[in-house]
Amino acid sequence: MILFIKLLRDIRQSIGQLTAFVLVIAVGAFFYAGLTTYSDNLSAYAENYFIEHRLSDVNVAFNSISPKEAAGFSELEGVHKAEGRYTVDAAQTFENARAALKIHSIPRDNEINTLTLIEGKAPSNKDEILLDSHYAAEHRYQLGDQIEISANDRLVTFTVSGLGENVEHAKKNDTQDHINHGFAYIAEDAIPLIADEFTYNELLIDAEEGYDIDRLSQSVEAYSKQNKLQYAGQTTKERSFSYSKINETIYNNKLMSRVIPLVLFLIEAIILFLAMSRIMDSQRNQVGIMKALGVKNRSIMLHYMGYPVLVSVIGSILGCILAGMVFVPMVTESSARSYSLPGITFSLSAFSAIPPILFSSAFGVLACYFSGRSLLKERAAQAMRQKPPKTMTGLFMERTPGIWHSVSYSHKLILRNMLLNRSKAIASSIGVVVSTVLLITALGTQSSLMKVAGQMDDVFTYDLKVDYAANVSAESVRLPSGIRNGYWLSAMPAELIIGDVEEAATFVVTEKENSLIHFYDEHGEKLLLEETGVLVPQSYADAYDIRKGDMIKIKLAAPEMSDKIAGMKVLDISAQYSNPSFYTTPTYLESFDIDFSPASLVIQAESADELERIRGFFEQDRQVEAISDREDLRKSAEYILNQNSFVFILFIICAVILSFGAIYTISSINIYERNRELATLKVLGYPSNKINGLIFLENLILTAVAAAAAIPVSWYVFNLIVNALSSTHQQIPDQLSAIVVLAAILLSFALTMLSNLLLRRKVTRIHMIEALKSMD
Numbered sequence: 009m010i011l012f013i014k015l016l017r018d019i020r021q022s023i024g025q026l027t028a029f030v031l032v033i034a035v036g037a038f039f040y041a042g043l044t045t046y047s048d049n050l051s052a053y054a055e056n057y058f059i060e061h062r063l064s065d066v067n068v069a070f071n072s073i074s075p076k077e078a079a080g081f082s083e084l085e086g087v088h089k090a091e092g093r094y095t096v097d098a099a100q101t102f103e104n105a106r107a108a109l110k111i112h113s114i115p116r117d118n119e120i121n122t123l124t125l126i127e128g129k130a131p132s133n134k135d136e137i138l139l140d141s142h143y144a145a146e147h148r149y150q151l152g153d154q155i156e157i158s159a160n161d162r163l164v165t166f167t168v169s170g171l172g173e174n175v176e177h178a179k180k181n182d183t184q185d186h187i188n189h190g191f192a193y194i195a196e197d198a199i200p201l202i203a204d205e206f207t208y209n210e211l212l213i214d215a216e217e218g219y220d221i222d223r224l225s226q227s228v229e230a231y232s233k234q235n236k237l238q239y240a241g242q243t244t245k246e247r248s249f250s251y252s253k254i255n256e257t258i259y260n261n262k263l264m265s266r267v268i269p270l271v272l273f274l275i276e277a278i279i280l281f282l283a284m285s286r287i288m289d290s291q292r293n294q295v296g297i298m299k300a301l302g303v304k305n306r307s308i309m310l311h312y313m314g315y316p317v318l319v320s321v322i323g324s325i326l327g328c329i330l331a332g333m334v335f336v337p338m339v340t341e342s343s344a345r346s347y348s349l350p351g352i353t354f355s356l357s358a359f360s361a362i363p364p365i366l367f368s369s370a371f372g373v374l375a376c377y378f379s380g381r382s383l384l385k386e387r388a389a390q391a392m393r394q395k396p397p398k399t400m401t402g403l404f405m406e407r408t409p410g411i412w413h414s415v416s417y418s419h420k421l422i423l424r425n426m427l428l429n430r431s432k433a434i435a436s437s438i439g440v441v442v443s444t445v446l447l448i449t450a451l452g453t454q455s456s457l458m459k460v461a462g463q464m465d466d467v468f469t470y471d472l473k474v475d476y477a478a479n480v481s482a483e484s485v486r487l488p489s490g491i492r493n494g495y496w497l498s499a500m501p502a503e504l505i506i507g508d509v510e511e512a513a514t515f516v517v518t519e520k521e522n523s524l525i526h527f528y529d530e531h532g533e534k535l536l537l538e539e540t541g542v543l544v545p546q547s548y549a550d551a552y553d554i555r556k557g558d559m560i561k562i563k564l565a566a567p568e569m570s571d572k573i574a575g576m577k578v579l580d581i582s583a584q585y586s587n588p589s590f591y592t593t594p595t596y597l598e599s600f601d602i603d604f605s606p607a608s609l610v611i612q613a614e615s616a617d618e619l620e621r622i623r624g625f626f627e628q629d630r631q632v633e634a635i636s637d638r639e640d641l642r643k644s645a646e647y648i649l650n651q652n653s654f655v656f657i658l659f660i661i662c663a664v665i666l667s668f669g670a671i672y673t674i675s676s677i678n679i680y681e682r683n684r685e686l687a688t689l690k691v692l693g694y695p696s697n698k699i700n701g702l703i704f705l706e707n708l709i710l711t712a713v714a715a716a717a718a719i720p721v722s723w724y725v726f727n728l729i730v731n732a733l734s735s736t737h738q739q740i741p742d743q744l745s746a747i748v749v750l751a752a753i754l755l756s757f758a759l760t761m762l763s764n765l766l767l768r769r770k771v772t773r774i775h776m777i778e779a780l781k782s783m784d
Contacts, residue, residue, distance in 0.1 A: 011298075011303070011307065011308075011311040012314075014311070015311060015314055015315060015318075018315070019315075022676065025672075025673055025676045026319065028668070028669040028670075028672040028673040028676070029280070029283070029316075029319045029323065029669065029673060030319055030322050030323040030326060031323070031665050031666070031668070031669040032276050032279055032280070032323070032665075032666055032669035032670060032673070033276060033280075033319060033320055033322075033323025033324060033327065033364065033368045034323040034324070034326045034327035034330065034665075035272055035276070035327065035662040035665050035666045035669075036269060036272040036273045036276045036327065036364055036367075036368070036666075037323060037324040037325075037326070037327025037328055037331070037360075037361060037364035038327035038328070038330050038331045038334075038335065038662060039268050039269045039272055039327075039331075039335075039658070039659070039662060040265075040269035040272075040273070040327075040360065040363060040364055041327060041328045041331035041332075041335070041356060041360035041361070041364075042331040042334075042335030042336065042339065042658075043261070043264055043265035043268060043269060043335075043655075044265045044269075044360060045331070045335075045336060045339070045354055045355070045356050045357070045360065046261055046265070046335075046336075046339040046343075046354060047258070047261040047262050047264075047265040048265075049352070049353070049354045049355065050257070050258055050261060050343065050352070050354075051258045051261075051262070053349060053352045054178075054254050054255075054258060054349070057175055057178070057349065058175060058251070061121065061122045061123075061124065061174075061175040062119060062120050062121065062122060062175075062214055063120075063121060063175045063176060063245060063251065064120050064121055064176070064212040064213060064214060064245065065213055065214055065215040065221055065224070065244065065245050066212075066213040066215065066221065066224060066225060066228060066242055066243070066244055066245070067210060067211070067212060067213075067242060067243045067248065068081075068210065068211040068213065068228055068232070068239070068241075068242040069209065069210055069239075069240040069241045069242065069243075070208070070209050070210065070211065070232075070237060070238050070239055070240055071209065071238035071240055071479070072207045072208070072209055072238050073092060073207065073208045073209065073211065073237055073238065074207060074208070075092055075206075075208065077235070077237060078090060078091075078092030078208055078211055079092075080231075080235070081211060081213065081228065081231065084224075084227050084228065084231060085227065086215055086216050086219035086220070086223065086224040086227065087213055087214075087215065087216070087224070088214045088215060088216045088217075089119060089120060089213075089214045090211055090212065090213050090214075091115040091118065091119070091120050091211070091212045092115060092208035092210070092211055092212075093112055093113045093114070093115050093196075093208055093210050093211075093212065094112070094113040094196075094199045094202070094203060094207065094208050094209055094210070095110065095111065095112050095113075095209060095210045096110075096111050096159045096160060096202055096203070096209075097109075097110055097111075097159075097633060097634075098110070098111050098157045098158060098159035098192075098202075099157065099158045099159075099627075100155070100156070100157050100158070101158065102147075105187075105188070106188075106627070107143075107147075107187065107188050107189065107190060108188060108189050108190075108634070109143075109157055109189075109190050109191065109192055110177075110189075110190075110191045110192075111137075111157070111159065111191070111192045111193070111194060111202070112191070112192075112193050112194075112210075113193070113194055113195070113196050113198070113199050113208075114130060114131065114193050114194070114195060114196065115196065115212070116196060119214070120212040120213075120214050121174060121175055121176045121212055122174075122175070123138065123172045123173070123174055123193065124172055124173045124174065124175075124350045124351075125138075125170055125171075125172045126141040126170075126171045126172050126173065126350065127141070127151060127170060127171040127172075128151045128168070128169050128170030128171055128172075129169055129170045130169070130170055130172075130193070130195075131166075131169045131170070131193060131194055131195045131198070132169070132195055133169075133195060133197065133198075134194075134195060134197040134198040134201060135165070135166055135167055135198070136166060136167055136168075136169035136194070136195060136198075137155060137166035137167070137168060137169065137192050137193070137194050137198075138168075138169060138170040138171065138172050138192060138193040138194075139155070139168055139170075139171055139172075139190065139192050140171075140172075140173070140177065140186070140190040140191045140192060140348075141171040141172055141173055141348075141350075142173075142186040142190070142348060143186050143187075143189070143190025143191070143192075144168070144171050144190075145186070146186045146187045147187075149168055149171075150168070151168055151169070151170070151171070152167065152168060153167070153168045154166070154167060154168075155167075155168055157192075159202045160202055160203065160630075161630070162201075162202060164201050164202060166194065166198075172193075173348050173349075173350045174191065174193070175250075176248070176250060177191045177250060177348060178250045178251075178254060178347050178348050178349055179249060179250040179253040179254060179346070179347055179348070180250075180348070181249075182640075182643075182644045182647060183640070183643045183644055183646075183647040184345060184346055184347070184348075184647070185643070213228065221244050221245070221246070222244075222565075222571070225242055225244060226571070228242060229242070240479055241566070246512070247501050247512070247565075254347060256737055256738070257346070257347075259735065260733070260735070260738065263732060263733050263735070264655065264733060266732075267729055267732040267733055268655075268659060268729075271446075271449070271725070271729060272446075272662065272666065273364070273367050273368075275442050275443075275445075275446050275666065275670075276368060276371075276666065277367070277368070277371040278438070278439075278442050279439055279442060279443075279666075279669070279670040279673065280316060280368060280371050280372050280375065281371050281372075281374065281375040282375075282438060282439050282674070283375075283439075283673045283674065284312075284315075284316055284372050284375035284376055284379065285375050285378070285379040287312075287315075288312055288375070288376055288379035288380050288383065289379060289383075291312075292383055292391050293391070293392050293393070295308055295380070295383055295384070295391050296386075296388050296389070296390070296391030296392030296393070297388075297392060298311075299384075299387075299388035299391060300388040300389075300392065305384045308380070308384060309376065309377070309380050309384065312376045312380060313372070313373045313376045313377070315372070315376075316368070316369060316371075316372020316373060316375070316376065317369045317372065317373065319368075319372070320364070320365050320368040320369040320372060321365055321369075323364075323368065324361045324364035324365040324368065325361055327361075327364060328356065328360050328361045328364075331356060331360070332356040334658075335658065336354050336355075336356055338654050338658075339354055340353075340354050342654065418698070418701070418702050418705075421702060422702065422705060422706045422709065426706065426709070426710070433710065437710050437713055437714040437717065438714075439670045439671070439673075439674040439714075440670070440671060440674070440710060440711050440714035440715070440718075440756065440760075441714045441715075441717050441718045441721065442670065443666065443667035443670045443671055443756060443759070444667070444714060444715050444718035444722070444752060444753065444756045445718050445721050445722045445725050446663045446666060446667060447660075447663050447664070447667055447752035447755050447756060448718065448719075448722035448726065448744065448748065448749055448752040448753075449663070449722060449725050449726045449729055450656070450659045450660040450662075450663035450752075451660060451748045451751055451752050451755075452722075452726045452744045452745075452748045452749075452752075453656050453659065453726070453729065453730070453733075453740075454653070454656040454657065454659075454660060455744075455745060455748050456730065456740050456741045456742070456743075457653060457656055457740070459585065459741045460585040460586055460739075460740065460741070461586075461646065463583075463584075463585045463586070464586065464641050464642075464644065465641070465642075466526060466528070467525065467526050467527070467528075467584075468524070468525060468526075468610075468638075468641055469523075469524050469525075469526065469612070470524035470525070470610035470611060470612055470638075471611060471612050471613045471619050471637060471638060472610070472611050472613070472619070472622065472623060472626070472635060472636070472637050473608060473609070473610050473611075473635070473636045473637070474608060474609045474610075474611070474626050474632055474634075474635055475607065475608045475632070475633045475634040475635070475636075476607055476608065476609070476631050476632060476633060477631055477632070477633045480607075480631045481605075482496055482606050484631075485609070485631065486629075487609075488621065488622050488625040488626075490613055490614050490615075490618030490619075490621060490622055491611050491612070491613060491614070491618075491622065492611075492612045492613060492614045493523060493524060493611065493612040494609055494610070494611040494612070495518060495519045495521065495522040495523075495524060495525075495609070495610055495611075496518065496519060496606035496608070496609055497516060497517060497518035497519075497522070497525075497606060497607075497608050497609075497610065498516070498517045498518075498604065498605055498606045498607045498608065499514055499515070499516045499517075499589065499607070499608070500514075500515050500517075500564060500565075500566040500569070501513075501514065501515070501564075501565040501566055502514065502515035502562050502563060502564050502565055502566075502590065503562070503563040503565050504548060504552070504560065504561070504562060504590075505560075505561035505562070505563055505573065506552045506560075506561075509552075510563065511548070511551075511552075511736055512565075513548065513562075513589070513590055513736075514587070514588075514589040514590070515562060515564060515589065515590045515592075516589045516590065516591050516592075517591075517592055517593065517594055517597050517604055517606075518537070518591065518593070518594075519593065519594065520537055520538065520539055520593045520595070522537070522610070524610045524611075524612055525591075525610065527543055527580075527582045527591065528582065528583050529546075529580065529581060529582065529583055530546055530581070530583045530743075532583075535580050535582055537579075537591055537592075537593060538579055538593070539593045539595040539596050540577065540579060540596065541576060541577035541578060541579030541580075541592070541596065542560075542562070542576045542577070542578065542579055542590050542591065542592040542596070543579050543580055543581075543582045543590065543591040543592070544560070544578050544579075544580075544581055544582065544590060545581075545582055545583075545584045545588030545589065545590065545736075545739065546581050546582060546583045546584065546588070546739050547584070547588050547734060547735065547736050547737065547738065547739035548588065548590075548736050549578075549581045550731075550734070550739075551735075551736045554578060554581070555578065555581070556578055556579070556580050556581060557577070557578060558577075558578045559575050559576070559577055559578070560575070560576055560578060561573055561574070561575055561576075562574055562576050562590065564602070569602070572600070572602065574600040574602070576592070576596075579592075583739065583741075584739060585738075585739050585740070585741065586738070587737075588736070588737065588738075588739060623635065623637070664755065664759070667755075667756065667759050668759045668762065668763065671711075671756075671759050671760055671763045672763040672766065672767070675703075675707055675760075675763050675764070675767055676767060676770065678703070678707075679703060679767060679770055686699055686703075689702075696768075696772050700764070700768050703764075703767075704761075704764035707760055707763070707764060708757065708760060708761075708764075711756055711757055711760045712757075714756075715753045715756055715757075718753075719749060722744065722749070722752075723744060726742070726744055727742050730742040
């Protein structure tokens, strides 16, 4: 009980130090609890959502297929159930805008891609429609409202019977734009209102559990051709836009939930280890008194171990509470902006505090053990005395009178203290090095994220990208006047084959002369697309050690390609931060006896006025499936930045707090260890402001030395984090700019000066008589 009271007294006397410790631990707990909650909850919800609503394993497109022909697919091996439906790209015109609406019919006895009703009921009559609830909210539609849509050159009016969401549209587009894009569902009886007759043009297939989807896809294509059906292509679940984007987010979140907390925990552990070691060493006389009073060594050790455990419990609980109050609401809002996942909640588990408590307590306990082990072996009388001063040798500068005499007395004190107590100076510097490394890494990561978003403007310089419907040939396309440049391209699913590994990828074929899409290497130098090979994304090259001039195997996974494998030469390595793709030319593709079938057109208009007219022309073209422009690219870039920036902004804030806690704690211990020396200066008549200046100048010198040492370490740590957060499907730039490094170093100095200001009172409160008696 007496030792517990002593612990409380120590805490009361150094409340600032306790607060700094708590903040250091709370930062790690905050990020761990927040990121694991986000990652685990999203992963668990998505998995259950896909299973519960039976997201289709394969979507097969046809120009037209009858219900009887659709039913025949149910007999194929590996097919659990097949459902036919009609899908059409419709449009809705408003006063000053036009929105795209994808409409699906609901199959009878629907069991695949089932709806989630938010309000109302599913359409049962031919004049009823169920609207995407987010689209309806943006356009203020309510149950019973009339909605007029344009589809297949027909104007059709429906009554809104319900509002809902569907598992296949959890992610609509890159920016999750609910204003200009939506989806809707109609009853099968309404198909003749839009189509010329009752027909299907899409087949949803639910595969048997564990059946090979690639094999099933080939069977579907073969069956379609064998029965001379109007087959137009297919998309597997893994390659569907919504499913792949959610899984990409889950993967990235899992990486962040492991990497960022781990970095923070390791830095926290270093700071805690250094600080607890210094605290134990500075209280050797108190250890001696306790030994003299008969307190057992084990009790003394447990007493000091109780401090980091107590701090760890308080800090971890505080960090988890803050995560629940700040981080969880932010990720909830972010998730709502990113995906349409009805009913998803992010709840913080009480068990989230356990790993931070165990981790930080373990390092604090180890620090106490290693620091106190030798001290507790000493006799009580020996421990009650301060360590005898080390044998001092003169500094090199002292042996050079011309230099030493020109140095002021205050500066002599600083130099002697730093150079003759190198171990303490190094220990203090390590804490500042760690803090500076963290600041550089946090600011560098945010800077890299901004580069990811900014690269889109440099790479894509077209005014419009026009995507045509399947089976539309370039020869049949009519183009308007006013186009300065226009180039065809085609994007298809592919797989990079490295040994036994098959990595999903996107393969883009475009003309060599295409001046509207640009390529750069990792140093920002421009690359040319030649007809003798393929440009490989840097993310894939890093993951599989691919170099310029290598031969790689590419499997073209589009159904019409029949999984053809081609050995291609690596033309160069291209830095593509977002949506990395393999690029080649039609000439190189045709060298493998593969025909170039363009599906998209990128154009540059002669003027802004012409651009509006050209866009209007394509919007009226029934062969056009989708149109995107530079505004869409800008929104996509902003979306990427906004979606991830809050995590890294919090990371920067937490890095600042962690750094401040570390610098404050180390500076506080330095003052405590030098109580006798500082008291001597006060007795000699040194004013408090001069003593403060002495200590704080020394702290600034240590910060400068530590900042210089932190720069090479920062490069290494930053690259480790970037590589850990990167994947083949997302590249994060790994270049640190001088501005980022300079900003982090200036911030370290600012935190040091803030700590100095807060510690002025600690110096003023030094009791001269007590400090000078401590050796007696």
